[in-house]
Amino acid sequence: MQDASARYGGEAPLFSIIIPLEYHRGQWEQSWLGWISQTVDKSLYEIILVVPPDFVARDELKALAGEQARLEFTASDHDIGLCAFGATKARGLYLFFTESHCRPEPDVIELCIRATDAHPDWVAFSCRSVPICHNRLSEAEAAMYQADIEFGMRQHPWRKVLDQCFVTRRDVYWECGGLREELGHFAEWVLAAAYHAKGYAIGYLEEARFHHYYIGEIGELKAFTLDFVEGEIRYLGEARRDPGSELLEVPVEWVEWVGFDVSLASAALNALVHYSLKGRGWKRPDEKLRAFWRWGALALCGDRLVRVAARLAAMQAHLCLSALTVIGSSEAIARWMRRYIASLIHLQRLECIRRMRGHAGPAARFLGDRVLGQAGFHGLESSAGHVFRWSEPQAAVRILGRAGRNTVLVRSPALRAPLREIGAHFYLDGVRIDPSAIAIGPDSYTMGLDLPPSGIAILAWSCPVMTGIDDPRRLGLSVASIEVSRDAGASSQP
Incomplete structure (x- = not known):
């Protein structure tokens, strides 16, 4: 890649590789070795290691990195916050976001340089994620998330920001608002929607491969979904009119519950009672009974019954998944993992909405x-x-x-x-x-x-x-x- 070195040579590098060292899953050394083994001239890229306050291997990190990387220390303890901070320190024409439990293949940067020449319409692109699995739960986790990644990269019209391996022009990144730490991993969707709304194309560079380590722990799955859901509900609560905000699908839980209270259910129940006394609107008695039960329960209990049911469903799915990891088939584990994640997201949305209800402002x-x-x-x-x-x-x-x-x-x-x-x-x-x-x-x-x-x-x-x-x-x-x-x-x- 000497031609590329001559073409892009200068004081500033072409790529700024931003590696947050939170959630490295014990893989950060492998990630580092992948980056220093790239086939292109080292002048084409800089490596920025963004270090959270609780990173325990600081001495080893400094010794390993030497002069081959810049260490940036920040008080943030979230991957998205670390990436956002690293972007403020970057000098490259392109920002290259990745994760410290992802290992690039040696030709990644070489392929990325070729892609910038071959696809001038791309202002950004995501690379291919290849799963690393070490137990049956991690295999089910990888299958679930890989299906979602493939759908986003190949079919979805705009959901193409993958923080495992995302390359973007630095100026466009800032124009579209950048990554917002307070939104957690939902920030990826917000950023992707902004690119699309502004007419920018994000490509998929399948030949540039990253090996992504799936941890295969139920607790980590729960923490990740909560991080995403909290960001989603916080964003909806802001009721912003940012470019792309209209593209983000509003979950049914938000529609049904953010502005809800028992006085509204009581008013609906009152309307039902008075209307029924007129003998109108009911062709079947069972429909009438279901309506009375629904509004009566909501008027008496609010959203408590709904949240209890959601919690019981999540607990059941958790117990079944835990048992299946010991005695079940791989197919059963995969099926119950999807069920567990779906029930968990439903529960977490309800709980997040309940915590912020009353402070929703115009969002309700x-x-x-x-x-x-x-x-x-x-x-x-x-x-x-x-x-x-x-x-x-x-x-x-x-x-x-x-x-x-x-x-x-x-x-x-x-x-x-x-x-x-x-x-x-x-x-x-x-x-x-x-x-x-x-x-x-x-x-x-x-x-x-x-x-x-x-x-x-x-x-x-x-x-x-x-x-x-x-x-x-x-x-x-x-x-x-x-x-x-x-x-x-x-x-x-x-």
């Missing part, structure tokens, strides 16, 4: 800035040119307006039937709203409502159940937004 306002909380909604979807959320047949929202008379506009695309034919009943703080106070348009309900001195009230509704084709959900109204505005003719109040 799924349906508009005047909606402070909600109960009884499904996830965001689109149809016939509308972006909306289906409510359940009973739903409730906490709205914020000004004391006194307000206009509340519920935008509801008429996807199931003309709105006048649906027969929805609306309630404000438990009292049915007079139908004469509701103007029904082609795709909206407009109501003139008197809000209390706090300006905060609960709007609930009940309507007949609609079941979609091949859709097990119980659907009510399609709701695009809820807007609350002061009546123009109302007198102002402090």
